Amino acid sequence: MEGRAVIARATKTVVPRRPRARRSLYLQYLVEPFAYLSPAIVLIGTVILIPLIIGISYSFQSIELLRPFDSGWVGFENYAALWSDRKFWIALENTFFWTFWSVSLQFLLGLGLALLLNTQFFGKRLFQALVFLPWAVPTFLSALTWAWLFNPVIGPLPHWLADLGILSEPYNILGDPELAIWGPIMANIWFGVPFFAITLLAALQSIPGELYEAAEIDGASAWQTFSKITLPFLAPMIAITVMLRTIWIANFADLIFVMTGGGPANSTQILSTYIFTTAFRKLDFGYASTIAVALLLILLIYSLIVLWLRKKLIKI
Amino acid sequence: MARIQLNDVKKSYGDVNVLRDINLDIQDGEFIVLVGPSGCGKSTLLRMIAGLEPISGGDFMIDGERMNDVRPRDRDIAMVFQSYALYPHMDVARNMGFSMEIRGDAAEERKSKVAAAAETLGLSKLTNRLPKALSGGQRQRVAMGRAIIRDPRAFLFDEPLSNLDAALRVEMRLEIARLHQKLGATMIYVTHDQVEALTLADRIVVLEGGDIQQVGSPLELYERPANKFVAQFIGSPTMNVVPVEGGAGGITLAGSKLTLPHLGDTSAAVELGIRPEHIDVVAPDQGMLKAVADVVEHLGSDTNIYARVEGIGPMMVRVHGNIPARSGDLLGLNIQPLNAHIFAADGTALRRADAIAA
Numbered sequence: 001m002e003g004r005a006v007i008a009r010a011t012k013t014v015v016p017r018r019p020r021a022r023r024s025l026y027l028q029y030l031v032e033p034f035a036y037l038s039p040a041i042v043l044i045g046t047v048i049l050i051p052l053i054i055g056i057s058y059s060f061q062s063i064e065l066l067r068p069f070d071s072g073w074v075g076f077e078n079y080a081a082l083w084s085d086r087k088f089w090i091a092l093e094n095t096f097f098w099t100f101w102s103v104s105l106q107f108l109l110g111l112g113l114a115l116l117l118n119t120q121f122f123g124k125r126l127f128q129a130l131v132f133l134p135w136a137v138p139t140f141l142s143a144l145t146w147a148w149l150f151n152p153v154i155g156p157l158p159h160w161l162a163d164l165g166i167l168s169e170p171y172n173i174l175g176d177p178e179l180a181i182w183g184p185i186m187a188n189i190w191f192g193v194p195f196f197a198i199t200l201l202a203a204l205q206s207i208p209g210e211l212y213e214a215a216e217i218d219g220a221s222a223w224q225t226f227s228k229i230t231l232p233f234l235a236p237m238i239a240i241t242v243m244l245r246t247i248w249i250a251n252f253a254d255l256i257f258v259m260t261g262g263g264p265a266n267s268t269q270i271l272s273t274y275i276f277t278t279a280f281r282k283l284d285f286g287y288a289s290t291i292a293v294a295l296l297l298i299l300l301i302y303s304l305i306v307l308w309l310r311k312k313l314i315k316i
Numbered sequence: 317m318a319r320i321q322l323n324d325v326k327k328s329y330g331d332v333n334v335l336r337d338i339n340l341d342i343q344d345g346e347f348i349v350l351v352g353p354s355g356c357g358k359s360t361l362l363r364m365i366a367g368l369e370p371i372s373g374g375d376f377m378i379d380g381e382r383m384n385d386v387r388p389r390d391r392d393i394a395m396v397f398q399s400y401a402l403y404p405h406m407d408v409a410r411n412m413g414f415s416m417e418i419r420g421d422a423a424e425e426r427k428s429k430v431a432a433a434a435e436t437l438g439l440s441k442l443t444n445r446l447p448k449a450l451s452g453g454q455r456q457r458v459a460m461g462r463a464i465i466r467d468p469r470a471f472l473f474d475e476p477l478s479n480l481d482a483a484l485r486v487e488m489r490l491e492i493a494r495l496h497q498k499l500g501a502t503m504i505y506v507t508h509d510q511v512e513a514l515t516l517a518d519r520i521v522v523l524e525g526g527d528i529q530q531v532g533s534p535l536e537l538y539e540r541p542a543n544k545f546v547a548q549f550i551g552s553p554t555m556n557v558v559p560v561e562g563g564a565g566g567i568t569l570a571g572s573k574l575t576l577p578h579l580g581d582t583s584a585a586v587e588l589g590i591r592p593e594h595i596d597v598v599a600p601d602q603g604m605l606k607a608v609a610d611v612v613e614h615l616g617s618d619t620n621i622y623a624r625v626e627g628i629g630p631m632m633v634r635v636h637g638n639i640p641a642r643s644g645d646l647l648g649l650n651i652q653p654l655n656a657h658i659f660a661a662d663g664t665a666l667r668r669a670d671a672i673a674a
């Protein structure tokens with residue numbers, strides 16, 4: 001009797017609980033995870049998403065601090081203005097030029113440096129410390145220093161370039177619309193090589209030495225070893241660092257802003273400096289946001305292509 | 317196919333001498349196994365032969381040609397690494413055909429050779445896979461495939477089976493033996509595993525402390541070890557070594573005399589070595605030695621007895637088949653005199669008379 005009573009009591013308590021159990025399952029799998037994620041969601045929302053949405057919404061408004069009574073929604077007016085803005089197209093072209101040459105030269109020199117640092121030679125530690133130094137110098141300071149280096153009155157570079165026959169006479173290339181952009185590009189290369197060197201060196205050091213031994217026994221030459229073993233191993237790292245640096249450099253206004261201010265005659269104006277001057281010199285936040293959205297879209301498309309290529313080409 | 321000779325080959329790192337005066341003459345098509353305790357320089361010797369490690373002194377010759385300073389790729393030697401060292405970004409076929417790809421051989425030729433090698437090694441269905449999608453044994457076979465495709469003069473193996481489980485190890489061991497029979501190439505094989513060494517080798521090289529202790533066929537090493545180290549290193553379970561008193565006509569062991577006519581003069585004897593399988597168990601009062609069984613292991617085919625011997629100490633005895641011994645039993649032990657080994661104070665074995673005669 002005792003046993004039966006217990007079973008009866010048990011079924012009585014279990015059966016009515018069923019619906020509640022189902023509801024709690026539902027809660028458990030649909031709602032609960034988000035509760036745990038909520039701090040991160042709130043953080044991402046407030047720090048990234050809300051400013052992004054506000055920024056995009058600005059691009060559809062007229063917000064000029066100098067004409068405070070004209071503010072309001074204007075639809076695609078800013079975009080129409082952008083399309084016919086000659087300065088925007090110049091800046092876009094300059095952005096491509098600046099980003100392409102900065103990234104590719106930084107990458108090539110960084111790769112060379114990483115390969116060098118991956119070997120053993122006398123004084124390596126000191127050399128390594130020196131190589132990574134530019135990364136630690138504030139951009140503002142390095143921009144000023146480079147601007148001075150290009151100044152023929154106090155800097156040596158114009159004289160060296162003239163002696164090498166690259167310039168006809170020692171003048172300041174930062175004042176020449178044809179060559180001015182190479183000034184900030186050189187400063188940027190100096191500044192950005194350590195980044196590639198560090199990351200690629202880390203990737204190089206993670207390649208098992210045995211693979212090189214196996215390749216050596218298989219008869220590979222130095223170039224074959226590099227192209228068939230080293231490069232495929234570096235590829236994931238190369239893809240990610242090149243992508244990051246491209247986005248970074250396309251957005252990187254400091255060097256140009258300090259060295260040339262976008263001039264002469266907009267020859268060094270890139271989108272990010274254009275955004276900066278539009279927003280903080282002309283105080284036209286609406287139009288600045290429109291340019292920024294255009295830059296965002298371009299970089300988004302670029303990143304998608306890189307990520308697709310990476311997935312397509314890299315097997316490790 | 318190659319004859320490999322090492323004449324006084326040395327290796328030192330700074331002032332650490334890892335290998336001293338190694339002399340070896342490996343015949344064309346011979347299967348040589350290098351054994352020795354960890355850190356004795358087996359891998360180093362193999363890597364020196366492959367060309368991955370510079371040779372500090374002496375002459376290393378392949379087919380009579382001095383090869384000390386020849387680059388690995390010009391030595392025409394293939395090596396299978398312990399961790400296989402497969403290229404993780406290449407599929408099985410490309411991994412195996414990599415040496416041909418490097419040489420710039422025609423794609424069709426490469427394909428047919430890879431297919432043939434994959435067939436031999438049972439990898440035909442896996443040629444499109446990346447190494448990460450293979451089991452340990454399959455990876456091991458790919459590593460072997462990479463070696464055989466080159467049709468090299470000699471093969472080097474550095475503990476190729478040590479990452480495999482016991483069953484697979486047996487299978488791959490047979491595979492390697494078959495491969496050697498088929499190709500007839502010179503092979504040098506490093507292992508820790510005695511069974512591998514004893515089953516595969518034409519000759520075994522025992523290395524210890526930077527020196528070669530003995531070179532010989534598996535049976536030779538088992539029956540006539542040159543010294544105490546080899547005696548204890550080869551053979552499982554390990555040989556018992558016990559102190560004895562030497563004498564011109566025989567030795568004295570725990571008070572009883574043992575004559576060893578086959579060894580001639582035994583006055584230099586300090587220790588006696590006897591393998592567990594060369595001790596006979598008899599009734600307690602009939603044996604030359606009295607012992608108590610401490611632990612008895614019944615393995616089915618054999619019985620292992622860990623015995624405490626009166627006046628000597630612990631000894632291990634292995635009896636073929638099952639005997640009804642139990643721990644605590646009193647036993648009589650008889651040492652088979654013809655299988656006894658006698659060591660002098662410096663550890664060298666006294667030569668058997670028949671060995672000297674031969």
Ligand SMILES: Nc1ncnc2c1ncn2[C@@H]1O[C@H](COP(=O)(O)OP(=O)(O)OP(=O)(O)O)[C@@H](O)[C@H]1O
Pocket residue numbers: 329332334352353354355356357358359360361
């Ligand atoms: N670069 C080095 N500098 C100094 N000593 C070294 C160096 N490389 C190896 N050794 C020493 O050389 C000896 C032989 O090493 P090796 O790798 O050949 O041993 P092994 O016989 O293959 O051992 P294991 O069976 O554990 O693989 C070791 O004692 C090791 O400490």
Ligand SMILES: [Mg+2]
Pocket residue numbers: 358359360
């Ligand atoms: Mg080793």
